[in-house]
Amino acid sequence: MTITIVAGARPNFMKIAPIISAIQNKKSLGININFRLVHTGQHYDKNLSDTFFDELNIPIPDVNLDVKSGTQAEQTAAIMIDFEKELKNNPCDLVMVVGDVTSTMACTIVAKKAGIKVAHIEAGIRSGDINMPEEINRIVTDSLTDYFFTTSEYANRNLKQLGVPENNIFFVGNVMIDTLLKNKSRFKKPEIWDTLKLEEKKYLVITLHRPSNVDEQNQLRSLISQVVDLAKNLPVIFPVHPRTQKILNGLNLKFKNLHLINPLGYLEFNYLVKNSFGVLTDSGGITEETTVMNIPCITLRDSTERPETCEIGTNVLVGNDSEKLSLAFNRLLSENWKKGGTPELWDGKAAERIVNDLIEIYQL
Numbered sequence: 001m002t003i004t005i006v007a008g009a010r011p012n013f014m015k016i017a018p019i020i021s022a023i024q025n026k027k028s029l030g031i032n033i034n035f036r037l038v039h040t041g042q043h044y045d046k047n048l049s050d051t052f053f054d055e056l057n058i059p060i061p062d063v064n065l066d067v068k069s070g071t072q073a074e075q076t077a078a079i080m081i082d083f084e085k086e087l088k089n090n091p092c093d094l095v096m097v098v099g100d101v102t103s104t105m106a107c108t109i110v111a112k113k114a115g116i117k118v119a120h121i122e123a124g125i126r127s128g129d130i131n132m133p134e135e136i137n138r139i140v141t142d143s144l145t146d147y148f149f150t151t152s153e154y155a156n157r158n159l160k161q162l163g164v165p166e167n168n169i170f171f172v173g174n175v176m177i178d179t180l181l182k183n184k185s186r187f188k189k190p191e192i193w194d195t196l197k198l199e200e201k202k203y204l205v206i207t208l209h210r211p212s213n214v215d216e217q218n219q220l221r222s223l224i225s226q227v228v229d230l231a232k233n234l235p236v237i238f239p240v241h242p243r244t245q246k247i248l249n250g251l252n253l254k255f256k257n258l259h260l261i262n263p264l265g266y267l268e269f270n271y272l273v274k275n276s277f278g279v280l281t282d283s284g285g286i287t288e289e290t291t292v293m294n295i296p297c298i299t300l301r302d303s304t305e306r307p308e309t310c311e312i313g314t315n316v317l318v319g320n321d322s323e324k325l326s327l328a329f330n331r332l333l334s335e336n337w338k339k340g341g342t343p344e345l346w347d348g349k350a351a352e353r354i355v356n357d358l359i360e361i362y363q364l
Contacts, residue, residue, distance in 0.1 A: 001362045003035045003119075004092040004111075007061070008042035008079070008103025011176070011285045013052035014266065015098040015121060018178035018351035020058060026355055031364050033355070036090055040079050040103040041066040051265040056179060062090075072102065072133055079106035087114050093362070094119055097141065098175070100305075105137040112144045121175060121354065123148035124155030124164075127305040131212075134284075138305070147361065149354050152308045152343055172353040173345030176285060177292055181348035183267060190268035192261050196235060200275045204234050209241040210282040212320070213300055219320070220244075221251050223300065226322055227280060228255045230329040237272060239264050278332050287315045292346060296337040298328045314340035 003023070007016050016037070023035050039061035053060070065082040067075060079102065087095075087110065095111035097104040098121040111118050120141055127135050142148065148164060150156050151174040159169050192198070206227060214220050228236055236258050240248060248260065264272070273279055273289060278296040281287065284306050290297035291313025302319035309315035314337065318324035331337055345353075358364075 001033055001093040001358075001364060002091075003033070003094045003096050003358075004087065004090070005035050005037050005096045005098075006040065006083075006103055006107045007037065007098070008040035009099075009101040010052065012098050012101060012103070013056060013058060014179045014285070015175045017056040017058050018175050018182065019096070019098075019121070019354060022351040022355040026359065031359060033359065033364055036063075036092065037061045038083070038086055038107075039064045040083070040107070041068055042075065042079070042101060042103045055266050056183070075102050076106045079103055080110050083107050083110045084114070087111065087116065092116065094147075094358070096121065098122060100125070100134040100137045100141070102133070102137060105140045108141045108144050117146040118144060119147040119149060119354075119358070120145040121149045122151055122155075124150045124157075124159040124169075125152075125305040126155075126158050127301075127303045129303045132210075135305070147358075149357070151346075151350075152306075154307050170354070170357045171345065172357070173347060173350035174288060174343070175350045175354070176288055177346040178348050178351050179266075180270070180289055180292055183270070184274075186267055187271035187274060188265075188267040189271055190261075190264055192237065192259070193272075196237075196259060198235065198237075198275075201277045202234065203276055204231055204236045204278050204280065205272050205276045206236055206238045206280040207241065207286060208238075208244055208282055208300065210301065213282050214241075214244045214247050217247055217251060220247055221253070222322075223320070224253060224258065225255075226325060228258050230326060231257060232333070233257060234277060235259060237261065237276075239269060239272075278337075287313070288346075290314055291340055292342055294340055296332050298325070298332070300325075308343040312341050312343050314338065 005016055026033050041064050067078040094117050096119045097108050108118050123142055129135055148159055148169045149172050208214050238260050240260050274293050279290050280298045282300045287297050287309040291309045297315040299317050316328050318328050
């Protein structure tokens with residue numbers, strides 16, 4: 001069989017790496033399974049894209065659709081137009097999409113209209129917040145998917161409530177954790193560590209990119225000001241996402257303990273996270289990584305599509321509530337943070353399970 005694997009943005013790259021490795025392992029054993037890697041180009045910043053291919057040993061994509069930026073509609077349309085041509089020129093048995101970015105939804109629609117089955121990695125997760133573009137992507141993708149590969153029992157339950165047949169749901173675990181565990185020993189100290197004379201467990205990491213946090217200047221200014229104030233004398237390291245940088249440029253923020261840096265590669269960023277005192281983020285994926293690394297995590301969102309990181313892991317939701325944020329900081333600074341655990345099947349073997357399931361489905 002031939003699988004077209006779609007990757008479009010930073011979170012996708014960490015998820016496809018172990019799947020590609022698992023396919024290559026099976027192929028080396030004589031199993032007739034092949035893949036074609038399509039990079040849509042949705043993330044085009046080198047530190048958000050190319051670096052991850054190098055660091056995670058992902059093969060050079062067979063094609064880069066190079067769609068770059070635009071509105072949600074413009075980007076979706078550009079991906080669909082180019083991916084339709086890609087499938088016409090390079091037929092396949094299955095299109096595999098991962099996560100919940102624009103590329104995930106757009107390529108799923110194109111595949112189904114072309115009569116090609118779709119496998120969705122990380123199917124079934126829901127935040128319940130329809131104002132998030134990612135939530136719309138999840139809903140549309142899962143309404144068309146044929147094979148649902150899930151990370152948790154929460155996701156399984158969501159899919160069953162939608163009427164998805166149980167034999168189409170495959171509870172395999174979390175491929176992003178496969179990548180984390182495989183590369184943990186390779187984490188690399190970033191240049192900023194020595195420049196700022198950082199010390200283990202004596203600084204915070206913050207990432208922000210959600211429109212609700214960064215699109216409105218006053219909201220972003222207020223949020224960062226409160227975080228910096230609550231952090232006391234702890235350095236706050238802020239790798240700035242390109243969309244956030246545009247807004248920050250107009251704020252002229254100057255705080256002694258706030259350090260704005262360029263986006264980091266996978267190995268350097270996770271070195272910072274692993275050695276931090278705590279993380280503040282509005283990213284779902286980072287809450288998974290902090291849970292497995294047992295790092296306190298404060299999520300600046302009202303809802304999460306990964307409830308297991310709160311109920312089992314180290315994550316706490318505070319949204320845009322300044323009082324909740326203050327309370328969370330008090331717990332953090334008093335070193336009274338909850339002890340987290342690792343969700344079921346987040347053991348580094350999810351990709352292997354996915355490929356084994358596909359081999360069984362297609363009787364290879």
